[in-house]
Amino acid sequence: MNIYDIIEKKKHGQILTDEEIKYVVNDFTEDKIPDYQMAALLMAIYFKGLNVSETYTLTKAMIESGDKIDLSKIEGKKVDKHSTGGVGDTTTLVLGPMVASLGIPFAKMSGRGLGHTGGTLDKLESIPGMHIDLSTEELIDNTNEIKIAIAGQTSNITPADKKLYALRDITATVDNISLITSSILSKKFAMGADCLVLDVKVGSGAFMKDLEMAEELSKMMIEVSKKFNRHTKILITSMEEPLGYAIGNSLEVIEAIETLKGHGPRDLYNLCLKLGSKLLVMSGKCTCEEEAINLLEENVKNGLALEKLVELVEKQGGDSSYIKDPSKFKLSNIKQEVYAECDGYVKSIDALLIGEVARDLGAGRITKDTVLDLGSGIVLNKKIDDEVTKGDLLATIYTNKDDEVVNAIKNIKKAYKIGEKNSQPYKLIYKEIE
Numbered sequence: 212m213n214i215y216d217i218i219e220k221k222k223h224g225q226i227l228t229d230e231e232i233k234y235v236v237n238d239f240t241e242d243k244i245p246d247y248q249m250a251a252l253l254m255a256i257y258f259k260g261l262n263v264s265e266t267y268t269l270t271k272a273m274i275e276s277g278d279k280i281d282l283s284k285i286e287g288k289k290v291d292k293h294s295t296g297g298v299g300d301t302t303t304l305v306l307g308p309m310v311a312s313l314g315i316p317f318a319k320m321s322g323r324g325l326g327h328t329g330g331t332l333d334k335l336e337s338i339p340g341m342h343i344d345l346s347t348e349e350l351i352d353n354t355n356e357i358k359i360a361i362a363g364q365t366s367n368i369t370p371a372d373k374k375l376y377a378l379r380d381i382t383a384t385v386d387n388i389s390l391i392t393s394s395i396l397s398k399k400f401a402m403g404a405d406c407l408v409l410d411v412k413v414g415s416g417a418f419m420k421d422l423e424m425a426e427e428l429s430k431m432m433i434e435v436s437k438k439f440n441r442h443t444k445i446l447i448t449s450m451e452e453p454l455g456y457a458i459g460n461s462l463e464v465i466e467a468i469e470t471l472k473g474h475g476p477r478d479l480y481n482l483c484l485k486l487g488s489k490l491l492v493m494s495g496k497c498t499c500e501e502e503a504i505n506l507l508e509e510n511v512k513n514g515l516a517l518e519k520l521v522e523l524v525e526k527q528g529g530d531s532s533y534i535k536d537p538s539k540f541k542l543s544n545i546k547q548e549v550y551a552e553c554d555g556y557v558k559s560i561d562a563l564l565i566g567e568v569a570r571d572l573g574a575g576r577i578t579k580d581t582v583l584d585l586g587s588g589i590v591l592n593k594k595i596d597d598e599v600t601k602g603d604l605l606a607t608i609y610t611n612k613d614d615e616v617v618n619a620i621k622n623i624k625k626a627y628k629i630g631e632k633n634s635q636p637y638k639l640i641y642k643e644i645e
């Protein structure tokens with residue numbers, strides 16, 4: 212078997228055998244296949260695709276490339292959630308405590324932000340003292356004790372994905388359905404949760420730019436999950452504007468706290484209720500989503516969901532006084548307001564551009580070594596469909612970078628499209644796929 216013949220085969224759209232796929236994953240992980248040949252194969256896959264069975268084999272080989280985390284010592288059905296990546300997406304920090312407050316184990320390995328998308332670990336680190344480097348034993352013990360733990364990847368999970376993703380990122384081969392499916396599911400299934408809900412984002416701030424492709428991706432992820440005998444449900448949701456109002460690490464933690472108190476943005480709250488209700492039904496806690504939503508809302512009203520975030524922070528060494536009094540979060544020194552220049556309605560907000568502005572203000576990474584300014588970012592004041600009058604506040608910028616302010620104001624104004632009222636109201640949840 213050799214890589215040249217496999218590239219040639221896929222270039223002509225032929226189906227790869229299990230042995231060929233395993234050979235490619237193993238030898239690439241062990242540096243026996245050079246990047247230039249793997250890049251050629253990725254591009255052939257990009258154009259010719261992989262069928263469900265090839266995608267399943269690829270996912271399996273990627274799981275086998277590293278360690279697996281055995282969560283079987285966690286009592287009860289473990290639930291997990293994953294988003295394909297967006298701007299201002301604080302759902303994990305709201306959904307996790309909500310679900311855990313109802314006794315459902317939520318053991319999650321999260322990632323860091325890269326580019327215009329944020330990462331839960333960075334957000335958590337804006338809480339002083341918070342440890343995210345839990346060992347597998349701590350992850351299991353904490354989840355058994357308080358039903359929730361959120362950690363970074365400590366062990367060597369899916370090294371094949373790390374190498375492949377880095378290569379895809381620089382060869383314009385990220386947005387392929389089979390490659391995304393294998394990348395996400397290999398990480399999730401190496402972790403071993405019983406029930407998984409996936410939030411597939413579509414729109415200007417997401418990898419999937421159109422609904423058709425998001426549906427195709429969702430169907431592939433459901434088919435491959437079934438082959439692993441894993442229970443997965445998918446929501447396809449809009450990333451045509453940032454989720455919630457806050458973009459930036461401390462700012463998003465503050466927003467998550469407000470949402471857990473019941474005062475957060477409706478879109479973020481409703482999405483968490485919907486994702487949470489799916490997890491509660493899958494775990495067997497509830498028989499229908501309506502019942503689950505009632506329970507989740509009850510725990511927001513009675514304070515138990517917020518209390519669960521306090522417990523999570525304390526358990527992982529963080530200073531929970533910040534959760535009780537979010538005004539303690541230190542935001543960046545420069546605060547600059549951005550005002551509307553015309554009357555009308557917000558037609559759209561370019562989420563990608565907003566994410567890039569927040570990144571440049573200090574909230575995100577250009578490379579993986581970028582040091583973040585955790586108090587920087589943007590708070591939007593207007594969302595799609597809101598009425599705007601000239602001079603109204605559109606957004607507030609927080610940064611320590613003097614030289615980024617002018618550009619940020621210009622780009623935020625550019626991201627907001629203001630005009631006639633949209634004929635259809637903004638839709639957050641497009642589709643549910645099971």
Ligand code: URA
Pocket residue numbers: 295296376385390391392394395418
């Ligand atoms: N997120 C991942 O983890 N992998 C992808 O390929 C795309 C989004």
